[in-house]
Amino acid sequence: TTEMANQEEAEIQISELDLLSSMFPYEEEFAVTDQVALAELKHYVENESAEVPSSKVQFILNVKTEVPKASMAEFSMACALPFKYPTVLPEITVSRSQQILLNTDLKTYLMQNFSGEPCMLSAREWVKDHAAAYIDKDLSSSSVTASEATQSEATTFTRLWIYSHHIYNKQKRKNIIDWAKELSLSGFCMPGKPGVICVEGLQSSCEEFWSRIRRLTWKRILIRHREDVSLEGGGHAEIQKQRKFPTLEEKCFDAHGARGSHMDLGQLYHFLEEKGCADIFQMYFGVEGH
DSSP: OHHHHHHHHHHHHHHHHHHHHHHOOSTTTEEESOHHHHHHHHHHHHOTTOOOOSSOEEEEEEEEEEETTEEEEEEEEEEEEOTTTTSSOOEEEEESTTHHHHHHHHHHHHHHHOSSSOOHHHHHHHHHHHHHHHHHHHHHSOHHHHHHHHHHSOEEEEEEEEEESOBOOHHHHHHHHHHHHHTTOEEEEEOBBSEEEEEEEEHHHHHHHHHHHHHSOOSSEEEEEEEEEEESSOOHHHHHHHOSSSSEEEOOOEEESTTSOEEOHHHHHHHHHHTTOHHHHHHHHSSOOO
C-alpha cells in the first residue's frame, strides 16, 4: 500500500540523514535548515497514525574541492528531500557563480544513475569531483555571458515564517527591524511569548536575514514555514506585487499578563486573515483559527 511505501521512504530518509550527520559532524559541512520538517518526519515514522509531514526536510551540504590554479573552492549544496524520496530525486541547488550549467549536469547524472535509491552521498561526491571544472569555464567565459545567464535566471521571492519561544529583548527587536530595512524585507514581528517574525522579499535577502537572526542567542527559534515563488524576469515591480506587507513593523496584539507578554492570538489570527495568510496560524499553533 502507499501508506507502507511512505513509511519506508520516510525511514530511508531518516537513516540517510543520520548517516550524513555522522560522516559530517560539523555544522559547516552539513546542517539541517528545517528542524520542524525533520521532527515531523521522525514523528511520522514512530507513530503509525501520524499524518504525512507537511514540508520537506531541507539541509545544506558544503563541499570543498581542489581547483587548478587556486587552492580550494567551496560549493554549497542546498538540498530538499521530497516526501517520496528516494523514489523521486532530491532537489539540489549547488551555488557558485557558474551554477546553471553545474546544476543541470548534476540533475542529469542523478537521473541516469539513481532511480529509487538514496543518492545524497553520490551527489556530494559528484559535486566534489566535477565542480572545479565549472569554475574554470567560468573564468574563461566572457563576463557578458555570465551576466546574461544571471539575467535569464528566474528570481525567487521568499516569505519566511519564523517562530521563537519568546521575543522580549529590546536589542533583538531593534535588530529585526533594522536588518529587515537594510535587506529590503517587509513583514512583521510580534514580540512577546511566543514570538513570531515574518519576512518577505528576495530569497537571498531572506536567507541573509535568517542567518543573522539565528546567530543571536535564543531559547528556541526555527523556521516554521517557508514560501518560495519563482518570478520570471524578477524585476522590482514583480517583487512588489508578491508582497503581503508594505514594510516590516512590530505588531503588539496586547492581551494581558505581567509584562503584556502573552499576545492575544485571536487578534493575530484576524491580522493574518486580513493579509490573506490565515492558514499560517494553524502551522504555528496547531489549532484552527476562529
